[in-house]
Amino acid sequence: MAILGLAGASPPSHPPHSVSELLRFSTAGSVDDGKSTLIGRLLHDSRAIPEDQLAALERASRRRGCDRIDLALLTDGLRAEREQGITIDVAYRYFATPRRRFIIADVPGHLQYTRNMVTGCSTADLTVVLIDARQGVAEQTRRHAIIAALLGVPHLVGCVNKMDLVDYDEDVFTAIRDEFGDFAGRLGVADVACIPVSALHGDNVVHRSVATPWYEGPALLEHLEAVELESTRDLVRRRFPVQWIIRGSPALDPRYRAYAGRVEGGIFRPGDEVVALPCGIRTRIRSIDTYDGALGEAFPPLSVAIRLDDELDLGRGGMLVGPDDVPEPRHELDALVCWLGQAPIASGARYLLQHTTRTVRAVVTEIVQRLDINTLVLDPSASALGLNEVGRVRLRLAEPIFPDAYRINRATGAAILIDETTNATVGAVLVTAEGDGWPR
Amino acid sequence: MSRRRGDGILPATALFRAELGGPAAGSPDGRDGPGRRAGRHLLSHLAVLEAEAIHIFREAAAVFDRPALLFSGGKDSLLLLRLAEKAFRPGRFPFPVLHVDTGHNFPEVLDFRDRRVAELGEELIVASVQASIDRGRVCEEPGPDPSRNRLQTVTLLDAIAEHGFDALFGGGRRDEEKARAKERIFSHRDAFGQWDPRNQRPELWSLYNGRLRKGEHMRVFPISNWTELDVWQYIAVERLEVPSIYFAHRRTVVRRGGLWLAVSDFIHPRDGEEVATRTVRYRTVGDMSCTGAVFSSARTVDEVIAEVAAARVTERGATRADDAFSEAAMEDRKREGYF
Numbered sequence: 001m002a003i004l005g006l007a008g009a010s011p012p013s014h015p016p017h018s019v020s021e022l023l024r025f026s027t028a029g030s031v032d033d034g035k036s037t038l039i040g041r042l043l044h045d046s047r048a049i050p051e052d053q054l055a056a057l058e059r060a061s062r063r064r065g066c067d068r069i070d071l072a073l074l075t076d077g078l079r080a081e082r083e084q085g086i087t088i089d090v091a092y093r094y095f096a097t098p099r100r101r102f103i104i105a106d107v108p109g110h111l112q113y114t115r116n117m118v119t120g121c122s123t124a125d126l127t128v129v130l131i132d133a134r135q136g137v138a139e140q141t142r143r144h145a146i147i148a149a150l151l152g153v154p155h156l157v158g159c160v161n162k163m164d165l166v167d168y169d170e171d172v173f174t175a176i177r178d179e180f181g182d183f184a185g186r187l188g189v190a191d192v193a194c195i196p197v198s199a200l201h202g203d204n205v206v207h208r209s210v211a212t213p214w215y216e217g218p219a220l221l222e223h224l225e226a227v228e229l230e231s232t233r234d235l236v237r238r239r240f241p242v243q244w245i246i247r248g249s250p251a252l253d254p255r256y257r258a259y260a261g262r263v264e265g266g267i268f269r270p271g272d273e274v275v276a277l278p279c280g281i282r283t284r285i286r287s288i289d290t291y292d293g294a295l296g297e298a299f300p301p302l303s304v305a306i307r308l309d310d311e312l313d314l315g316r317g318g319m320l321v322g323p324d325d326v327p328e329p330r331h332e333l334d335a336l337v338c339w340l341g342q343a344p345i346a347s348g349a350r351y352l353l354q355h356t357t358r359t360v361r362a363v364v365t366e367i368v369q370r371l372d373i374n375t376l377v378l379d380p381s382a383s384a385l386g387l388n389e390v391g392r393v394r395l396r397l398a399e400p401i402f403p404d405a406y407r408i409n410r411a412t413g414a415a416i417l418i419d420e421t422t423n424a425t426v427g428a429v430l431v432t433a434e435g436d437g438w439p440r
Numbered sequence: 441m442s443r444r445r446g447d448g449i450l451p452a453t454a455l456f457r458a459e460l461g462g463p464a465a466g467s468p469d470g471r472d473g474p475g476r477r478a479g480r481h482l483l484s485h486l487a488v489l490e491a492e493a494i495h496i497f498r499e500a501a502a503v504f505d506r507p508a509l510l511f512s513g514g515k516d517s518l519l520l521l522r523l524a525e526k527a528f529r530p531g532r533f534p535f536p537v538l539h540v541d542t543g544h545n546f547p548e549v550l551d552f553r554d555r556r557v558a559e560l561g562e563e564l565i566v567a568s569v570q571a572s573i574d575r576g577r578v579c580e581e582p583g584p585d586p587s588r589n590r591l592q593t594v595t596l597l598d599a600i601a602e603h604g605f606d607a608l609f610g611g612g613r614r615d616e617e618k619a620r621a622k623e624r625i626f627s628h629r630d631a632f633g634q635w636d637p638r639n640q641r642p643e644l645w646s647l648y649n650g651r652l653r654k655g656e657h658m659r660v661f662p663i664s665n666w667t668e669l670d671v672w673q674y675i676a677v678e679r680l681e682v683p684s685i686y687f688a689h690r691r692t693v694v695r696r697g698g699l700w701l702a703v704s705d706f707i708h709p710r711d712g713e714e715v716a717t718r719t720v721r722y723r724t725v726g727d728m729s730c731t732g733a734v735f736s737s738a739r740t741v742d743e744v745i746a747e748v749a750a751a752r753v754t755e756r757g758a759t760r761a762d763d764a765f766s767e768a769a770m771e772d773r774k775r776e777g778y779f
Contacts (some may be wrong), residue, residue, distance in 0.1 A: 022485035303494035
């Protein structure tokens with residue numbers, strides 16, 4: 001077998017810096033909360049802002065009449081953003097410590113708020129919510145926490161910022177921490193932390209501050225380095241959506257044929273019995289291949305190629321699953337939809353629904369309820385969802401899909417809606433199930 | 441294509457999974473399986489980035505009719521070729537390799553390109569800026585030592601139209617530059633090849649919307665989430681060969697526009713300019729006419745990694761005259777259809 005090999009190779013010696021973990025987190029909060037300053041501080045104090053960017057920042061800050069570097073300017077990447085002094089779009093930033101590599105999805109606070117927040121949270125392991133110490137847990141704070149919870153982000157961090165403006169008062173922090181913790185707990189977020197910081201002065205961002213001797217927890221960066229990473233995957237229910245069929249080239253391995261894809265749930269091993277969907281045929285895994293050799297097991301989020309004992313009618317859009325946990329075919333979908341389109345979504349509207357590697361036609365049969373993301377109150381009288389609104393929607397599909405509940409698996413429980421006339425991505429779909437804890 | 445065996449090349453996935461320590465138990469709700477050592481199923485950041493890139497390659501290959509891989513000879517596009525091998529071998533690449541040749545390349549890089557593509561046995565298409573000039577599609581910029589950086593956008597868009605490409609894989613990374621920090625992995629281009637940064641499609645989870653109207657195309661960036669350091673670490677792990685100009689060598693350079701440019705057929709020192717022969721290397725590979733060298737003694741991949749890890753200037757800031765025009769130089773060129 002051509003891409004096999006290297007079995008029995010001696011254990012590798014580690015090249016320098018090669019092994020660290022990756023944490024993706026999103027940051028929520030408006031400019032007024034000091035979010036950009038916090039990110040700037042995190043990057044600056046962990047020495048992740050290169051000198052040329054710093055020099056450009058200095059020039060830009062001076063042009064805008066600031067006498068010191070305005071770290072907030074670092075995150076405004078587009079011309080329109082700098083011209084208008086607003087942040088339009090999610091920006092991705094990167095930094096590393098010896099222990100972890102970080103990807104920040106930096107979500108702007110004002111325009112297209114929900115849309116950007118949903119985008120940023122969809123891939124996040126953790127969300128940092130900025131809270132102004134002078135304002136306490138505001139409506140906006142609740143909204144941030146709610147969206148992060150809906151999107152299944154397992155770790156939530158409340159950064160109580162501008163502690164310098166409340167004289168680093170422990171009582172102020174404690175009151176906010178209790179209220180935020182209580183609120184986030186009721187949303188079902190698994191892990192909630194609260195940290196008193198001053199982004200402007202750097203207190204408890206990278207280094208613990210002497211200004212808060214009453215605070216015994218970690219600085220923000222320490223927390224980001226220590227938080228447990230394992231909770232966003234489902235390692236139980238086996239899910240392998242087929243992306244692509246690899247056929248060996250005549251020159252390399254003409255008889256080779258394998259199903260290529262990414263493991264989205266469970267652990268697959270050679271010899272395992274699997275069920276191929278949609279045909280429902282049972283077969284066994286002959287081997288799990290990679291360019292670097294065959295694997296003894298494959299788990300999320302590895303990209304592999306699977307060969308089966310039998311030749312099947314299985315192509316892109318199909319899925320290999322474990323025989324004990326076969327998902328039900330669904331022609332009707334009950335889902336939470338975050339609406340991202342300019343024109344509202346209403347009964348009778350038709351879209352394309354893209355779920356894993358399968359795209360089907362969908363028609364909206366009912367707008368069940370609109371969810372007020374400030375209060376979590378459900379409005380059953382709603383007949384449409386406008387831009388940046390969230391609601392429960394029923395969809396009928398032209399062909400079945402095999403989803404899991406989003407609460408169980410973020411990859412197989414999620415879908416997007418595409419407007420066929422504009423090709424725009426107009427909806428984020430989170431599949432719901434009975435008793436999954438979402439409001440009904 | 442199998443890797444040669446017995447020569448000490450190590451299986452990267454095995455390396456990546458090497459003892460990552462990690463927290464002791466599965467999550468309390470049993471998602472990770474009770475009793476399983478959590479550390480066993482953790483991946484290093486490079487393994488996660490590799491898996492993501494392979495997934496992106498396969499998605500794009502499946503949804504587009506006629507993709508191509510943009511290849512410059514630089515380290516990022518060499519990385520793309522390796523990741524494409526990981527995504528599609530032992531099959532052939534379901535796309536050709538496309539090089540936009542400005543005629544101002546480092547000769548080392550062209551040699552390298554031809555050798556690498558021949559090794560892979562894949563198809564190479566070369567689109568020539570010189571041919572665009574000869575055909576009158578573009579004019580050489582006036583003045584001495586003209587740069588062809590902007591001209592190549594026209595050549596690229598002509599090649600897209602000529603071959604009917606509907607998707608181009610590129611080696612762009614979000615850590616390179618602030619406009620790129622906001623660009624999608626599937627980045628839409630209209631029928632004129634233009635990017636509209638204010639009207640990008642939301643990109644959620646890893647569900648990439650590849651729908652196009654006639655004449656439009658997509659730029660696909662499988663290594664969006666990699667940093668320069670990640671790239672070099674991966675080159676080390678994979679033992680990837682890169683062109684010699686990435687490593688320290690002696691070269692005659694001239695100080696111009698804040699950069700050290702190689703004296704060559706395309707760059708002639710002018711009166712009053714400082715010319716020196718120094719030990720340099722390149723952090724990026726573009727045209728000889730606009731890519732600056734950095735002083736460096738790094739002669740091996742490990743030495744480059746150490747240098748990059750300690751670097752205090754971005755690779756584009758250190759080496760590119762093309763980005764120095766203005767705060768929005770990259771954004772403006774991208775709007776026009778640049779890489």
